[in-house]
Amino acid sequence: MGKKNIKGISTIVLHTANHDNDNFSHTTPIYATSTFTFSSADEGMARFKGDDKTRLYTRWGNPTFNVAEKTIEALEARGLTNESGAPLEVKALLHSSGQAAISTLFFSNLSAGDCLISHYSLYGGSQELMQKVLNEAGVKIILIDIHNEDLLLETIKGNPTTKLIHLETPANPTLQCVDIEAVCKIARAHGIKVSVDNTLATPYLQQPFALGADYVFHSATKFLNGHGSALNGVLVGKDLEFMNTKVWKWHALLGGNSNAFDAYLLIQGMKTLELRMEKHCSNAKKVAHLLQQHPAIKHVNYTGFTDHPHHAIASKQMKEHAPLISFELKGGIDAGKKFIDAVAICTRAVSLGTVDTLVSHPASMTHMSIPKEEREKYGITDGLIRMSVGIENIEDLEEDITQALAKAQA
Secondary structure, three states: OOHHHOOOHHHHHHHOOOOOOOOOOOOOOOOOOOEOOOOOHHHHHHHHHOOOOOOOEOOOOOHHHHHHHHHHHHHHHOOOEOOOOOEOOOEEEEEOOHHHHHHHHHHHHOOOOOEEEEEOOOOHHHHHHHHHHHOOOOOEEEEEOOOOHHHHHHHHHHOOOEEEEEEEOOOOOOOOOOOHHHHHHHHHHOOOEEEEEOOOOHHHHOOHHHHOOOEEEEOOOOOOOOOOOOOOEEEEEOOHHHHHHHHHHHHHHHOOEOOHHHHHHHHHHHOOHHHHHHHHHHHHHHHHHHHHHOOOEEEEEOOOOOOOOOHHHHHHHOOOOOOEEEEEEOOHHHHHHHHHHHOOOOEEOOOOOOOOOEEEOHHHOOOOOOOHHHHHHOOOOOOEEEEEOOOOOHHHHHHHHHHHHHHHOO
16 A cells, blocks of 8 residues: 555545655654755756755755645545546645735736636635735736626626636635535636635545645645644645746745744644544534524524525535634624633634634624725624634533623623
């Protein structure tokens, strides 16, 4: 059984590339160096001419990055084949953050005069990058309800310079989901590439390449790392030549490379991805039902509920439902603030995907740059609370949430 044939998530993260080093180290070494030496001028010239950029200069690549990249490649492509029936090969580029990775995605695929179409429900940083940076660089940004296939087709036909459709599914923090396969089918018929932000789902729950996506993007700071210990982002693509040339060039020139220490922490975090996600999802399901049945709650966004508008989409393309919940208390923002202040076990912090449960207020934190009328149209109200459910003992978690809800209504 070769390493290319392994299919289990935990086996992949433990054995894809972790032991591939010249010094036979059991764990991946941290190559804390800015540059790499040559034994001769000829060797240096040969390396610069070659495809391997991991031993030249750390802005271009690093052996520690390479282990993280190979692991994520194997996770996203596991069990998949290309059009010829051979195992699917993809290329990952590790970045310093999710924002750096999505910047490489956009700048390598879009130029002034091109058009980018996306669903209107997005992470605040992604939307701000589109509207304040890409837009000023001459890229036309169109945010629509992509669930409406007729509207998507009409938008594509009305904007023939469309080069990329970007999806975030499930979306942060509204949990809206988009049918990846349906959008990819439409995009492919018009020669348009599709990128998918897979941060919330991770490869454990969802494989966008299996549904036709051209790129998969992660803020690896979140569930992939899982411990809130480092910033990382990753961009994965199917077109190997394009990824190794133009995309790599933009990655290197923008300077959004990771560092060996954060890459090492990501590698260690991914080793428990499957175990963590199982517990995250199990806890989230129980917390969502607790919230749904509590009299202090106005509404809960959780794709596991059959009355969630995108329950069918999530159930079709995901293994389980993502462990992110958003909800609004009766009493709006005042009750929400009391709830956040009252939690004792849950952690008051932005970000998501850490082993501990995090609670935050999107309207004043992660989405504060989005105008109120715009974010409310997308379901991000002043009273909305976001909860990234951790792996704590579920009884302790339920008790903490229950006591905080009681104080919020006092």
